[in-house]
Amino acid sequence: MTTLKLNNIDKFFGVDSSRVQVLKNINFTAKKGEINLVIGPSGSGKSTFLTIAGGLQTPSDGSVVLEGQSLKTLSNKQRDALRLNKIGFILQSYNLIPYLTVKEQFKLVKKIKKNHNLDDHSLNDLMKRLEISNLENKYPGELSGGQSQRVAIARALYTKPDIILADEPTAALDSERVIEVGKIFQKLAREQNTAVIIVTHDLRLAKFADKVYEIMDGSMNLNNELKKKAG
Amino acid sequence: MFLSLKEIKKEKFRYGLIVTMIVMICYLIFILTSLAMGLSSQNTDAINSWNMKSIVLDKDSNTSLSQSLITKNQKKNINLSSKEALIGQASVVAKKSGLKKESAQFLGLNNKQFIAKDLVLTSGKKVNGPHQIVVDEQFKNDGYNLNDKLKFNSNKTEYTIVGFVKNAKLNIAPVIYGNIAAWQNIKNLNDQFVGSAIVSKDANYDANNQQLKTYSKSVFISKLPGYAAQNSTFIFMIGFLMIISLIVIAVFLYILTIQKLQNYAVLRAQGIPAKTLVNATISQSIILVISGLLIGTILTIFTALLIPNSVPMSFNIPILTSVGIGLIFTSLIGSLIPIKLILNVDPVSVIGG
Numbered sequence: 290m291t292t293l294k295l296n297n298i299d300k301f302f303g304v305d306s307s308r309v310q311v312l313k314n315i316n317f318t319a320k321k322g323e324i325n326l327v328i329g330p331s332g333s334g335k336s337t338f339l340t341i342a343g344g345l346q347t348p349s350d351g352s353v354v355l356e357g358q359s360l361k362t363l364s365n366k367q368r369d370a371l372r373l374n375k376i377g378f379i380l381q382s383y384n385l386i387p388y389l390t391v392k393e394q395f396k397l398v399k400k401i402k403k404n405h406n407l408d409d410h411s412l413n414d415l416m417k418r419l420e421i422s423n424l425e426n427k428y429p430g431e432l433s434g435g436q437s438q439r440v441a442i443a444r445a446l447y448t449k450p451d452i453i454l455a456d457e458p459t460a461a462l463d464s465e466r467v468i469e470v471g472k473i474f475q476k477l478a479r480e481q482n483t484a485v486i487i488v489t490h491d492l493r494l495a496k497f498a499d500k501v502y503e504i505m506d507g508s509m510n511l512n513n514e515l516k517k518k519a520g
Numbered sequence: 521m522f523l524s525l526k527e528i529k530k531e532k533f534r535y536g537l538i539v540t541m542i543v544m545i546c547y548l549i550f551i552l553t554s555l556a557m558g559l560s561s562q563n564t565d566a567i568n569s570w571n572m573k574s575i576v577l578d579k580d581s582n583t584s585l586s587q588s589l590i591t592k593n594q595k596k597n598i599n600l601s602s603k604e605a606l607i608g609q610a611s612v613v614a615k616k617s618g619l620k621k622e623s624a625q626f627l628g629l630n631n632k633q634f635i636a637k638d639l640v641l642t643s644g645k646k647v648n649g650p651h652q653i654v655v656d657e658q659f660k661n662d663g664y665n666l667n668d669k670l671k672f673n674s675n676k677t678e679y680t681i682v683g684f685v686k687n688a689k690l691n692i693a694p695v696i697y698g699n700i701a702a703w704q705n706i707k708n709l710n711d712q713f714v715g716s717a718i719v720s721k722d723a724n725y726d727a728n729n730q731q732l733k734t735y736s737k738s739v740f741i742s743k744l745p746g747y748a749a750q751n752s753t754f755i756f757m758i759g760f761l762m763i764i765s766l767i768v769i770a771v772f773l774y775i776l777t778i779q780k781l782q783n784y785a786v787l788r789a790q791g792i793p794a795k796t797l798v799n800a801t802i803s804q805s806i807i808l809v810i811s812g813l814l815i816g817t818i819l820t821i822f823t824a825l826l827i828p829n830s831v832p833m834s835f836n837i838p839i840l841t842s843v844g845i846g847l848i849f850t851s852l853i854g855s856l857i858p859i860k861l862i863l864n865v866d867p868v869s870v871i872g873g
Contacts, residue, residue, distance in 0.1 A: 345789060345867050366793070373791030384786040386523075388530035400522055401792055428530065 292452055292484040293319040293342060298351035300337055300507075311337045312348070313507040319452065319484040324474055326495055327488040328515060329504035335488035336381070336456055338504065342486060343376050343454045344368045356451065373402050377450035379442050379458045385429040392425040394444050407447050415443050418473060420466075434461035442470060446477065453477065455487040459494060471497035492518070523796075524804035527780075535808065538772055542812025542851075543819065545765045549758060549843055550820040556754035557839065558832030563747050565689040566627070567737065570605075570635050573723035575740045577716075579733040583743035585609045588716045594729050595714045603722050605633035606715035608703030612672040614655075614696060620662045624655075625690040626672065628703025628715070635719065639697065644683030650701040654683035656694035661829055672706055691744055692832075762846060770854030773805055777858035781865050789867035797862050805855035806848065813844050 300312040311334045319325050329335050340346040341353060344360045353360040355371065363371065372378070385394055399406055407415065416422045419439040429437055438461045445453060453474065459467045475497050477483045487494060488504075495501050495516045503512040528535045561568075581588035586609055600606070608628035615621045629636040631647065639646060639654065644666050647654055655664065659681065664670075669678040679698065688695040700715060707713075718727060726734055735743075742748050784797050817840075824833055 340868050343789075369788075369791045369793050371791070372789070373793075376791070378789050380786065380789065384789075386783050386786065388527040389523075393526060397522065397787075397792075398790070401796060 292321050292356055293317075293486070294354040295338075295342060295348075296352045296354070298338075298341060298348045298353070300334075300341060300346070301349045311507050312341070312509075315351070315507075315509050317342075317502070317509065319486050321451070321482045321484050322478050323499045324478050324485040324487070324497055325500050325502065326498035326516075327486065327502045327504055327509065328490060328492065328495070328512075329488070330490055333504045334507045335490075335504055338509070339454050339456050339486070339488050343378060344371060373448070374405070375451045377445035377448055377453045379445045379453065379455035381456040381460070385432075385437055385440060385444070387429050390426050390428055391421065391432075391440050394440065395447050398444065398447055402448055405449055407449060412443075412447060415446060415473075418469065419443055420469075435463070435466060438462060439466070439470075442473070446473070449481065451483060453483055453485040453487075455485070455489075457489050457491070458487060459489065459491050464493060467491070467493045470494075521800070521803045523800035524807060527804065528807065538776070539808055539811050539815070541772065542769065542809055542847075543815045545761075545768070546813050546816025546844070546847060547819050547823075549761055549765070549847070550816060550840060551823060551833075552754070552758055552761065553840060553843055554820065554824070554833040554835055555831070556751070556758065557834035557836050559692065559754075560747075560751055561687075561834045562689040562692045562832050563744050563750075564741050565687040566625075566695045567690065567741060569640075569687060570638070570719060572719045572721060572737055574720045574725050574734050574736055576718040576720070576725070576727045576732050576734050577740075579731055583735055583740060584745070585716055585740075586611060589709075589713050590715050590718065590732065592712050592714050594727075594731060598718070598727050598729065598732075600633070600718070601722075602634060604718055604720045604725065605635040606630050606700065607635065607717055607719055608700050608707070608714075609716040610703055610706045611693075612696065612706060614659075614670045614672055616664065616668055616670050619664060619668075622659060622662065623693050624696050625693045626696045626698060626703060626706055627690070628698050628700040630700055634721065636697070639685055641683040642686050644681070646683060647697060647699055648682075650699055650705070651677065651679050652682045652698065653679045653702070654685055654697040655681055656688040656696070657684050657686050658689075658694040660684050675706060677702075677705060691747075758843075762843075762850065765847065766850035766854060769805075769809070769851045770857055773801075773851070773854045774858045776804075777801055777855075777861060781861060782869075784862055784865045785867050785869050788865055794863050794865075797865075798859055801859065801862060802852065802855050805851050809848050809851040813847060817844075 295315055295317040298312050298315040299310065302309050302311055315338065327335055327338060341348050389397060395412065413422065419442060421436060421439050421443060424432060424436060432440065438458065442458060459470055462470060471494055474485045478485050492515065498516060500511060501513055501516045502509050503515060577583060577588040610626040612624055612626045613621050614624050636646065641654065642657060664681060666681055668681045671678055704711065704713065723736065787797060824835060827833060
């Protein structure tokens with residue numbers, strides 16, 4: 290059932306006197322079908338945690354195990370393939386390719402990962418739910434912040450990933466759309482058995498989460514009180 | 521290819537400017553190469569039209585046709601077959617009242633030898649008398665007609681144009697073909713001198729005379745006055761232009777790639793392989809350069825159609841194709857320079873943390 294496991298993760302940046310510990314002895318487990326929310330203020334180490342979990346950075350100490358395989362043992366090429374096939378990244382600043390229309394953002398992914406993506410019907414359904422169906426011929430520069438964020442979410446879900454790693458996915462959304470995104474993540478987790486890990490400081494997502502972690506000054510603790518607080 | 525085409529489609533103005541720059545570079549190189557080829561061929565058109573392989577000159581003439589003379593005595597023991605022809609050269613100024621004076625190369629020929637026999641006229645007939653001449657078409661372009669009578673320098677004798685011949689240029693001057701007797705008259709020589717040189721279709725022809733020396737066609741051409749200096753000047757100009765083009769195109773492609781690193785980092789974070797991004801960069805460079813080359817070629821063709829006849833331009837397709845391939849190759853090198861940046865792009869840079 291365990292999809293992602295982070296064991297005793299430490300992460301340092303800099304050397305000698307400028308050496309800073311960003312993550313301190315992090316132990317974290319994400320299971321299939323579960324939504325994990327990691328809440329913390331800016332500079333608490335949320336994004337570093339996410340990049341290490343996604344194999345974009347290596348920890349200074351400790352190990353990351355994804356579906357039973359230690360990321361340490363993988364080559365760069367194997368990590369690329371892992372990210373493409375298993376992980377869906379939703380990045381903080383939407384990060385859509387500016388010269389591709391919404392439709393072409395999906396087409397590019399399909400050109401690289403030819404199989405096991407959402408079929409046209411499911412993609413249309415997802416786009417409808419995210420209210421972006423009418424935007425498919427628009428370029429990112431023509432979209433609002435909220436629209437871009439929803440397109441970025443759809444792009445990440447398009448590959449039917451086993452794990453969703455989302456960095457502030459609701460930062461630009463109003464409460465109504467936060468609820469819609471929360472429901473989509475819930476549906477993904479329940480119906481497709483996807484493990485969802487969201488780092489955010491947006492408490493509005495807490496009510497959709499199965500587990501809520503708090504990260505502060507590089508240390509992470511389970512804190513389901515925050516879920517209760519969010520109602 | 522998908523990424524590169526989509527980016528060009530979206531950023532039409534930016535890529536339009538880059539293609540314009542490549543068009544200008546291609547156009548400049550093509551025009552310069554064509555002018556160099558045109559000037560070069562005006563030095564040697566007549567020589568090439570004879571299909572010669574070697575030439576016999578006086579050994580003390582410094583390989584110069586105008587400094588060489590062959591005497592009757594020297595010729596006496598020389599065996600001239602159907603592959604050899606005597607020529608007598610004189611630099612002249614041809615004039616006819618009311619028309620432009622022409623600095624020309626008079627070449628006296630023997631009617632029975634191969635150069636005179638093989639002459640291909642565009643109009644009129646071949647020389648058949650001491651006062652008849654066949655002239656290069658430049659005379660026609662400057663207003664001379666068949667049956668016009670010309671004089672050379674201060675010589676009182678009149679010569680009648682009986683025919684025109686195309687591409688008869690020697691040392692950038694139009695050629696006037698006459699016979700040996702006319703040449704002797706123009707040079708004020710008596711019949712003790714039979715010509716300036718013996719031209720042969722045989723590469724190994726030997727005149728068997730100690731005062732005469734055989735030179736290959738290439739050596740003879742390289743010693744034409746000003747020919748080597750002019751050609752090397754053009755080769756250096758074109759060479760430097762190619763090097764400067766490489767640097768300019770490489771700098772543009774480098775800047776373009778730097779601007780795309782943020783997008784590439786996003787794609788790397790998604791797991792898009794570096795190979796896909798490298799292919800996109802290289803294919804984009806090739807698309808831009810080939811587009812520039814095609815437009816540059818069309819512009820060159822239009823220029824060639826509009827340019828006056830007095831400007832020597834020659835379009836040698838194999839050489840221009842090589843220049844085009846050279847440009848594609850240099851741009852390929854230019855696009856390979858920033859590849860290390862693509863391979864090392866850090867996906868974390870777009871996530872923060």
